[in-house]
Amino acid sequence: MSDHYVKVKVQLEQMKSFEQDEEEKRGEDAEEPVLVSSPPASLSPESSSITISGTDASRASMTCKHRGKSRMKLGKDDKKSSGKHMSEVSLHGSAVSAHTEKNLNRLHIKGTGKILQGKSETNGNYVTIHHESSKSTQDTRREEGFKTRRRRPVTVDTSKAKTSLEALKISIKQLKWKEFPLGRRAACDIYWHGVSFHDNENIVSGQVNKFPGMVEMLRKINLSRAMRTMQEVFPEEYDFYPRSWILPEEYQQFSSQIRMVKDNDATVNTTFIVKPDGGSQGDGIYLIRDPSDLKLMTGSQAKQAVVQEYIQKPLLIDKLKFDIRLYVLIKSLEPLEIYIAKEGLTRFCTEPYQEPSQKNLSHVFMHLTNYSLNVHSGNFVHSDSQNTGSKRTLSSVLYRLAAKGVDIKRVWSDIIALVIKTVIAVAPELKVYYQADIPPGKPGPTCFQILGFDILLMKNLKPVLLEVNSNPSMRIEHEQEVAPGVFEYVPSPVDEEVKVGVIRDTLRLMDPSHRKPTIPQLRAGGGEHGEEIPMEAESQERSRDEIGALPSLCLKQVYPKYTKQFSFLRLVERIAALFIRFLGVKGNMRLGPTAFRTFIRTCKLSTSNFTMASVDILYIDITRRWSGATPESREAGQMKANVSLQQILSAH
Numbered sequence: 045m046s047d048h049y050v051k052v053k054v055q056l057e058q059m060k061s062f063e064q065d066e067e068e069k070r071g072e073d074a075e076e077p078v079l080v081s082s083p084p085a086s087l088s089p090e091s092s093s094i095t096i097s098g099t100d101a102s103r104a105s106m107t108c109k110h111r112g113k114s115r116m117k118l119g120k121d122d123k124k125s126s127g128k129h130m131s132e133v134s135l136h137g138s139a140v141s142a143h144t145e146k147n148l149n150r151l152h153i154k155g156t157g158k159i160l161q162g163k164s165e166t167n168g169n170y171v172t173i174h175h176e177s178s179k180s181t182q183d184t185r186r187e188e189g190f191k192t193r194r195r196r197p198v199t200v201d202t203s204k205a206k207t208s209l210e211a212l213k214i215s216i217k218q219l220k221w222k223e224f225p226l227g228r229r230a231a232c233d234i235y236w237h238g239v240s241f242h243d244n245e246n247i248v249s250g251q252v253n254k255f256p257g258m259v260e261m262l263r264k265i266n267l268s269r270a271m272r273t274m275q276e277v278f279p280e281e282y283d284f285y286p287r288s289w290i291l292p293e294e295y296q297q298f299s300s301q302i303r304m305v306k307d308n309d310a311t312v313n314t315t316f317i318v319k320p321d322g323g324s325q326g327d328g329i330y331l332i333r334d335p336s337d338l339k340l341m342t343g344s345q346a347k348q349a350v351v352q353e354y355i356q357k358p359l360l361i362d363k364l365k366f367d368i369r370l371y372v373l374i375k376s377l378e379p380l381e382i383y384i385a386k387e388g389l390t391r392f393c394t395e396p397y398q399e400p401s402q403k404n405l406s407h408v409f410m411h412l413t414n415y416s417l418n419v420h421s422g423n424f425v426h427s428d429s430q431n432t433g434s435k436r437t438l439s440s441v442l443y444r445l446a447a448k449g450v451d452i453k454r455v456w457s458d459i460i461a462l463v464i465k466t467v468i469a470v471a472p473e474l475k476v477y478y479q480a481d482i483p484p485g486k487p488g489p490t491c492f493q494i495l496g497f498d499i500l501l502m503k504n505l506k507p508v509l510l511e512v513n514s515n516p517s518m519r520i521e522h523e524q525e526v527a528p529g530v531f532e533y534v535p536s537p538v539d540e541e542v543k544v545g546v547i548r549d550t551l552r553l554m555d556p557s558h559r560k561p562t563i564p565q566l567r568a569g570g571g572e573h574g575e576e577i578p579m580e581a582e583s584q585e586r587s588r589d590e591i592g593a594l595p596s597l598c599l600k601q602v603y604p605k606y607t608k609q610f611s612f613l614r615l616v617e618r619i620a621a622l623f624i625r626f627l628g629v630k631g632n633m634r635l636g637p638t639a640f641r642t643f644i645r646t647c648k649l650s651t652s653n654f655t656m657a658s659v660d661i662l663y664i665d666i667t668r669r670w671s672g673a674t675p676e677s678r679e680a681g682q683m684k685a686n687v688s689l690q691q692i693l694s695a696h
Contacts, residue, residue, distance in 0.1 A: 198234065198555060203227040206238025208518035208547065211540070215548035218594065233556050239515060241481065241491065248487040251554055255377070255491045257477020261470050262514040264350040265290050265321045266690070270469045273693045278613060282469070284462050285509050286352040292340055298351060299335040315354040315400040320347060326414030331405040355508055356399050359501040361441065365397040366390050367413040367510060368438055370497040371546045372463055373599055375553060377475060382467055382603040383553065384460060385546050388438035389538070394421035419523060426522060428537045435538055450505065459507050460602050463497060466509060468613050472620035476689050479624055480633045492554055494546060518543045545598040553599065616693065622647060623689045634686030637663055666691050
């Protein structure tokens with residue numbers, strides 16, 4: 045074997061050893077170069093694929109620090125020869141003499157993406173043997189390695205998505221995720237349900253876009269009870285929800301209060317709106333001016349409903365009444381995280397508004413803003429523009445109000461406060477539902493949910509909460525009559541712009557590959573010290589997605605961002621935490637008599653004036669008062685003997 049081959053081989057092995065040490069120091073996971081173990085005696089162009097650069101390129105290369113003795117163990121002969129010029133080696137027809145004392149030299153073995161570093165000198169001219177820049181190649185490989193670890197697309201089960209399917213498909217495509225429209229035997233990262241948490245059973249991992257109990261909690265009666273509890277504790281903070289009565293159980297109370305008001309002032313002509321407990325899309329809603337106008341049934345045919353004070357002086361645009369559909373994401377219950385969509389929808393009535401009178405009480409197109417009702421009006425206007433038509437974007441309405449001098453920042457601030465306070469009101473019982481379905485220690489998914497807040501602006505610009513929808517419509521088409529009596533769904537640009545953005549950005553926030561260390565979990569009361577928790581996820585998410593050419597997030601975090609202003613309202617959550625502790629059996633949602641006494645004693649509610657005997661009487665009184673009050677209690681007699689958190693909160 046020729047001397048020049050031996051020396052070249054030694055050089056390559058030395059540089060390989062040096063590169064390995066350098067990479068260990070940097071902690072990189074790059075692949076090792078594939079070197080031919082038995083090259084031919086003569087390195088020909090066909091066998092080496094090594095190129096030589098000029099002097100300028102070599103001078104641009106990075107200078108290597110002196111290597112320690114431990115990094116390279118050389119024999120005595122090698123050490124003696126390291127300071128001398130080696131024999132010239134023919135590489136691609138060029139003569140190169142090299143030694144290992146000065147001047148960094150780089151070699152790139154073609155096909156491996158590997159940079160080998162060594163020292164070489166030819167008559168005082170630096171020679172760099174390379175394929176491409178070492179630094180840029182290493183950066184590129186590092187980025188590629190990072191992307192490789194995240195290359196697996198997020199999987200989404202859309203088999204139960206129902207009416208939100210089209211908007212969901214568009215969102216998944218924009219995110220370059222993977223959809224499973226028929227479900228998947230293996231677990232998915234995200235399960236998108238159309239109705240409730242239980243649309244898919246036996247999910248033990250991943251994330252579900254519904255919370256257990258949300259459908260039940262946002263029924264009109266349960267929402268009204270939760271808001272009433274908060275109104276009794278914080279009356280000034282919860283004055284945005286109309287006074288409500290629950291039918292049929294509070295019919296006598298409602299009748300007596302209204303008659304008392306009219307007896308004191310005969311000129312009072314208050315109007316009330318009646319909403320079925322489980323109604324949706326405006327079904328079954330009607331207006332009354334006297335309790336005698338209620339359409340009540342008795343016995344087993346009695347239908348539960350809520351009757352509320354009707355807002356008689358709403359803000360009008362183009363002489364039309366309208367409401368706001370605002371999309372709100374509850375990203376987490378513990379810790380509580382709330383996001384509000386910056387864009388929403390406004391739904392307009394199709395008949396000019398007049399204050400209620402006996403003559404126009406039945407004019408649903410004048411008084412009810414529900415899209416599902418007004419779409420059947422001959423005056424309904426479908427428009428591709430965001431600024432016109434019977435359905436418009438929220439921003440277009442706010443811009444119009446701003447042009448008239450309205451303080452839009454104040455209005456938006458009031459709306460944010462309304463949303464946070466409402467979620468705080470329903471959170472305690474949601475936690476009870478959650479632990480019943482997913483007890484601590486039991487395998488199960490995490491949850492998030494998009495809610496639809498329906499908000500009315502009064503003439504004085506005060507926002508009023510009409511209701512909260514657990515399953516807001518995410519359909520991006522609208523029904524249109526294409527021939528007499530023939531309807532079909534056609535694309536709705538306004539709906540698509542708003543709803544696709546909400547779904548897409550919800551998925552971005554829930555992306556399991558982007559999960560960061562969570563904010564330390566708050567106690568049930570949350571933020572006792574009034575500290576405002578900074579939120580960095582928005583800026584981080586924005587920088588991440590700018591790389592992927594996605595628009596900035598349309599969802600704005602409002603909690604825990606504003607913890608300082610609202611943490612004092614979370615009092616009932618502390619009661620709920622104690623209640624959950626005494627439930628005993630996993631999956632249980634009610635307290636029996638023994639657990640109820642323990643609960644009262646632990647809360648230190650029993651005193652010399654309120655003995656344990658009084659506690660037993662209270663327990664019996666609660667169960668009697670609520671027996672038959674709800675469909676659940678009528679259908680399940682065994683539950684009459686136990687009390688729920690809502691029953692305890694309502695006992696006073």
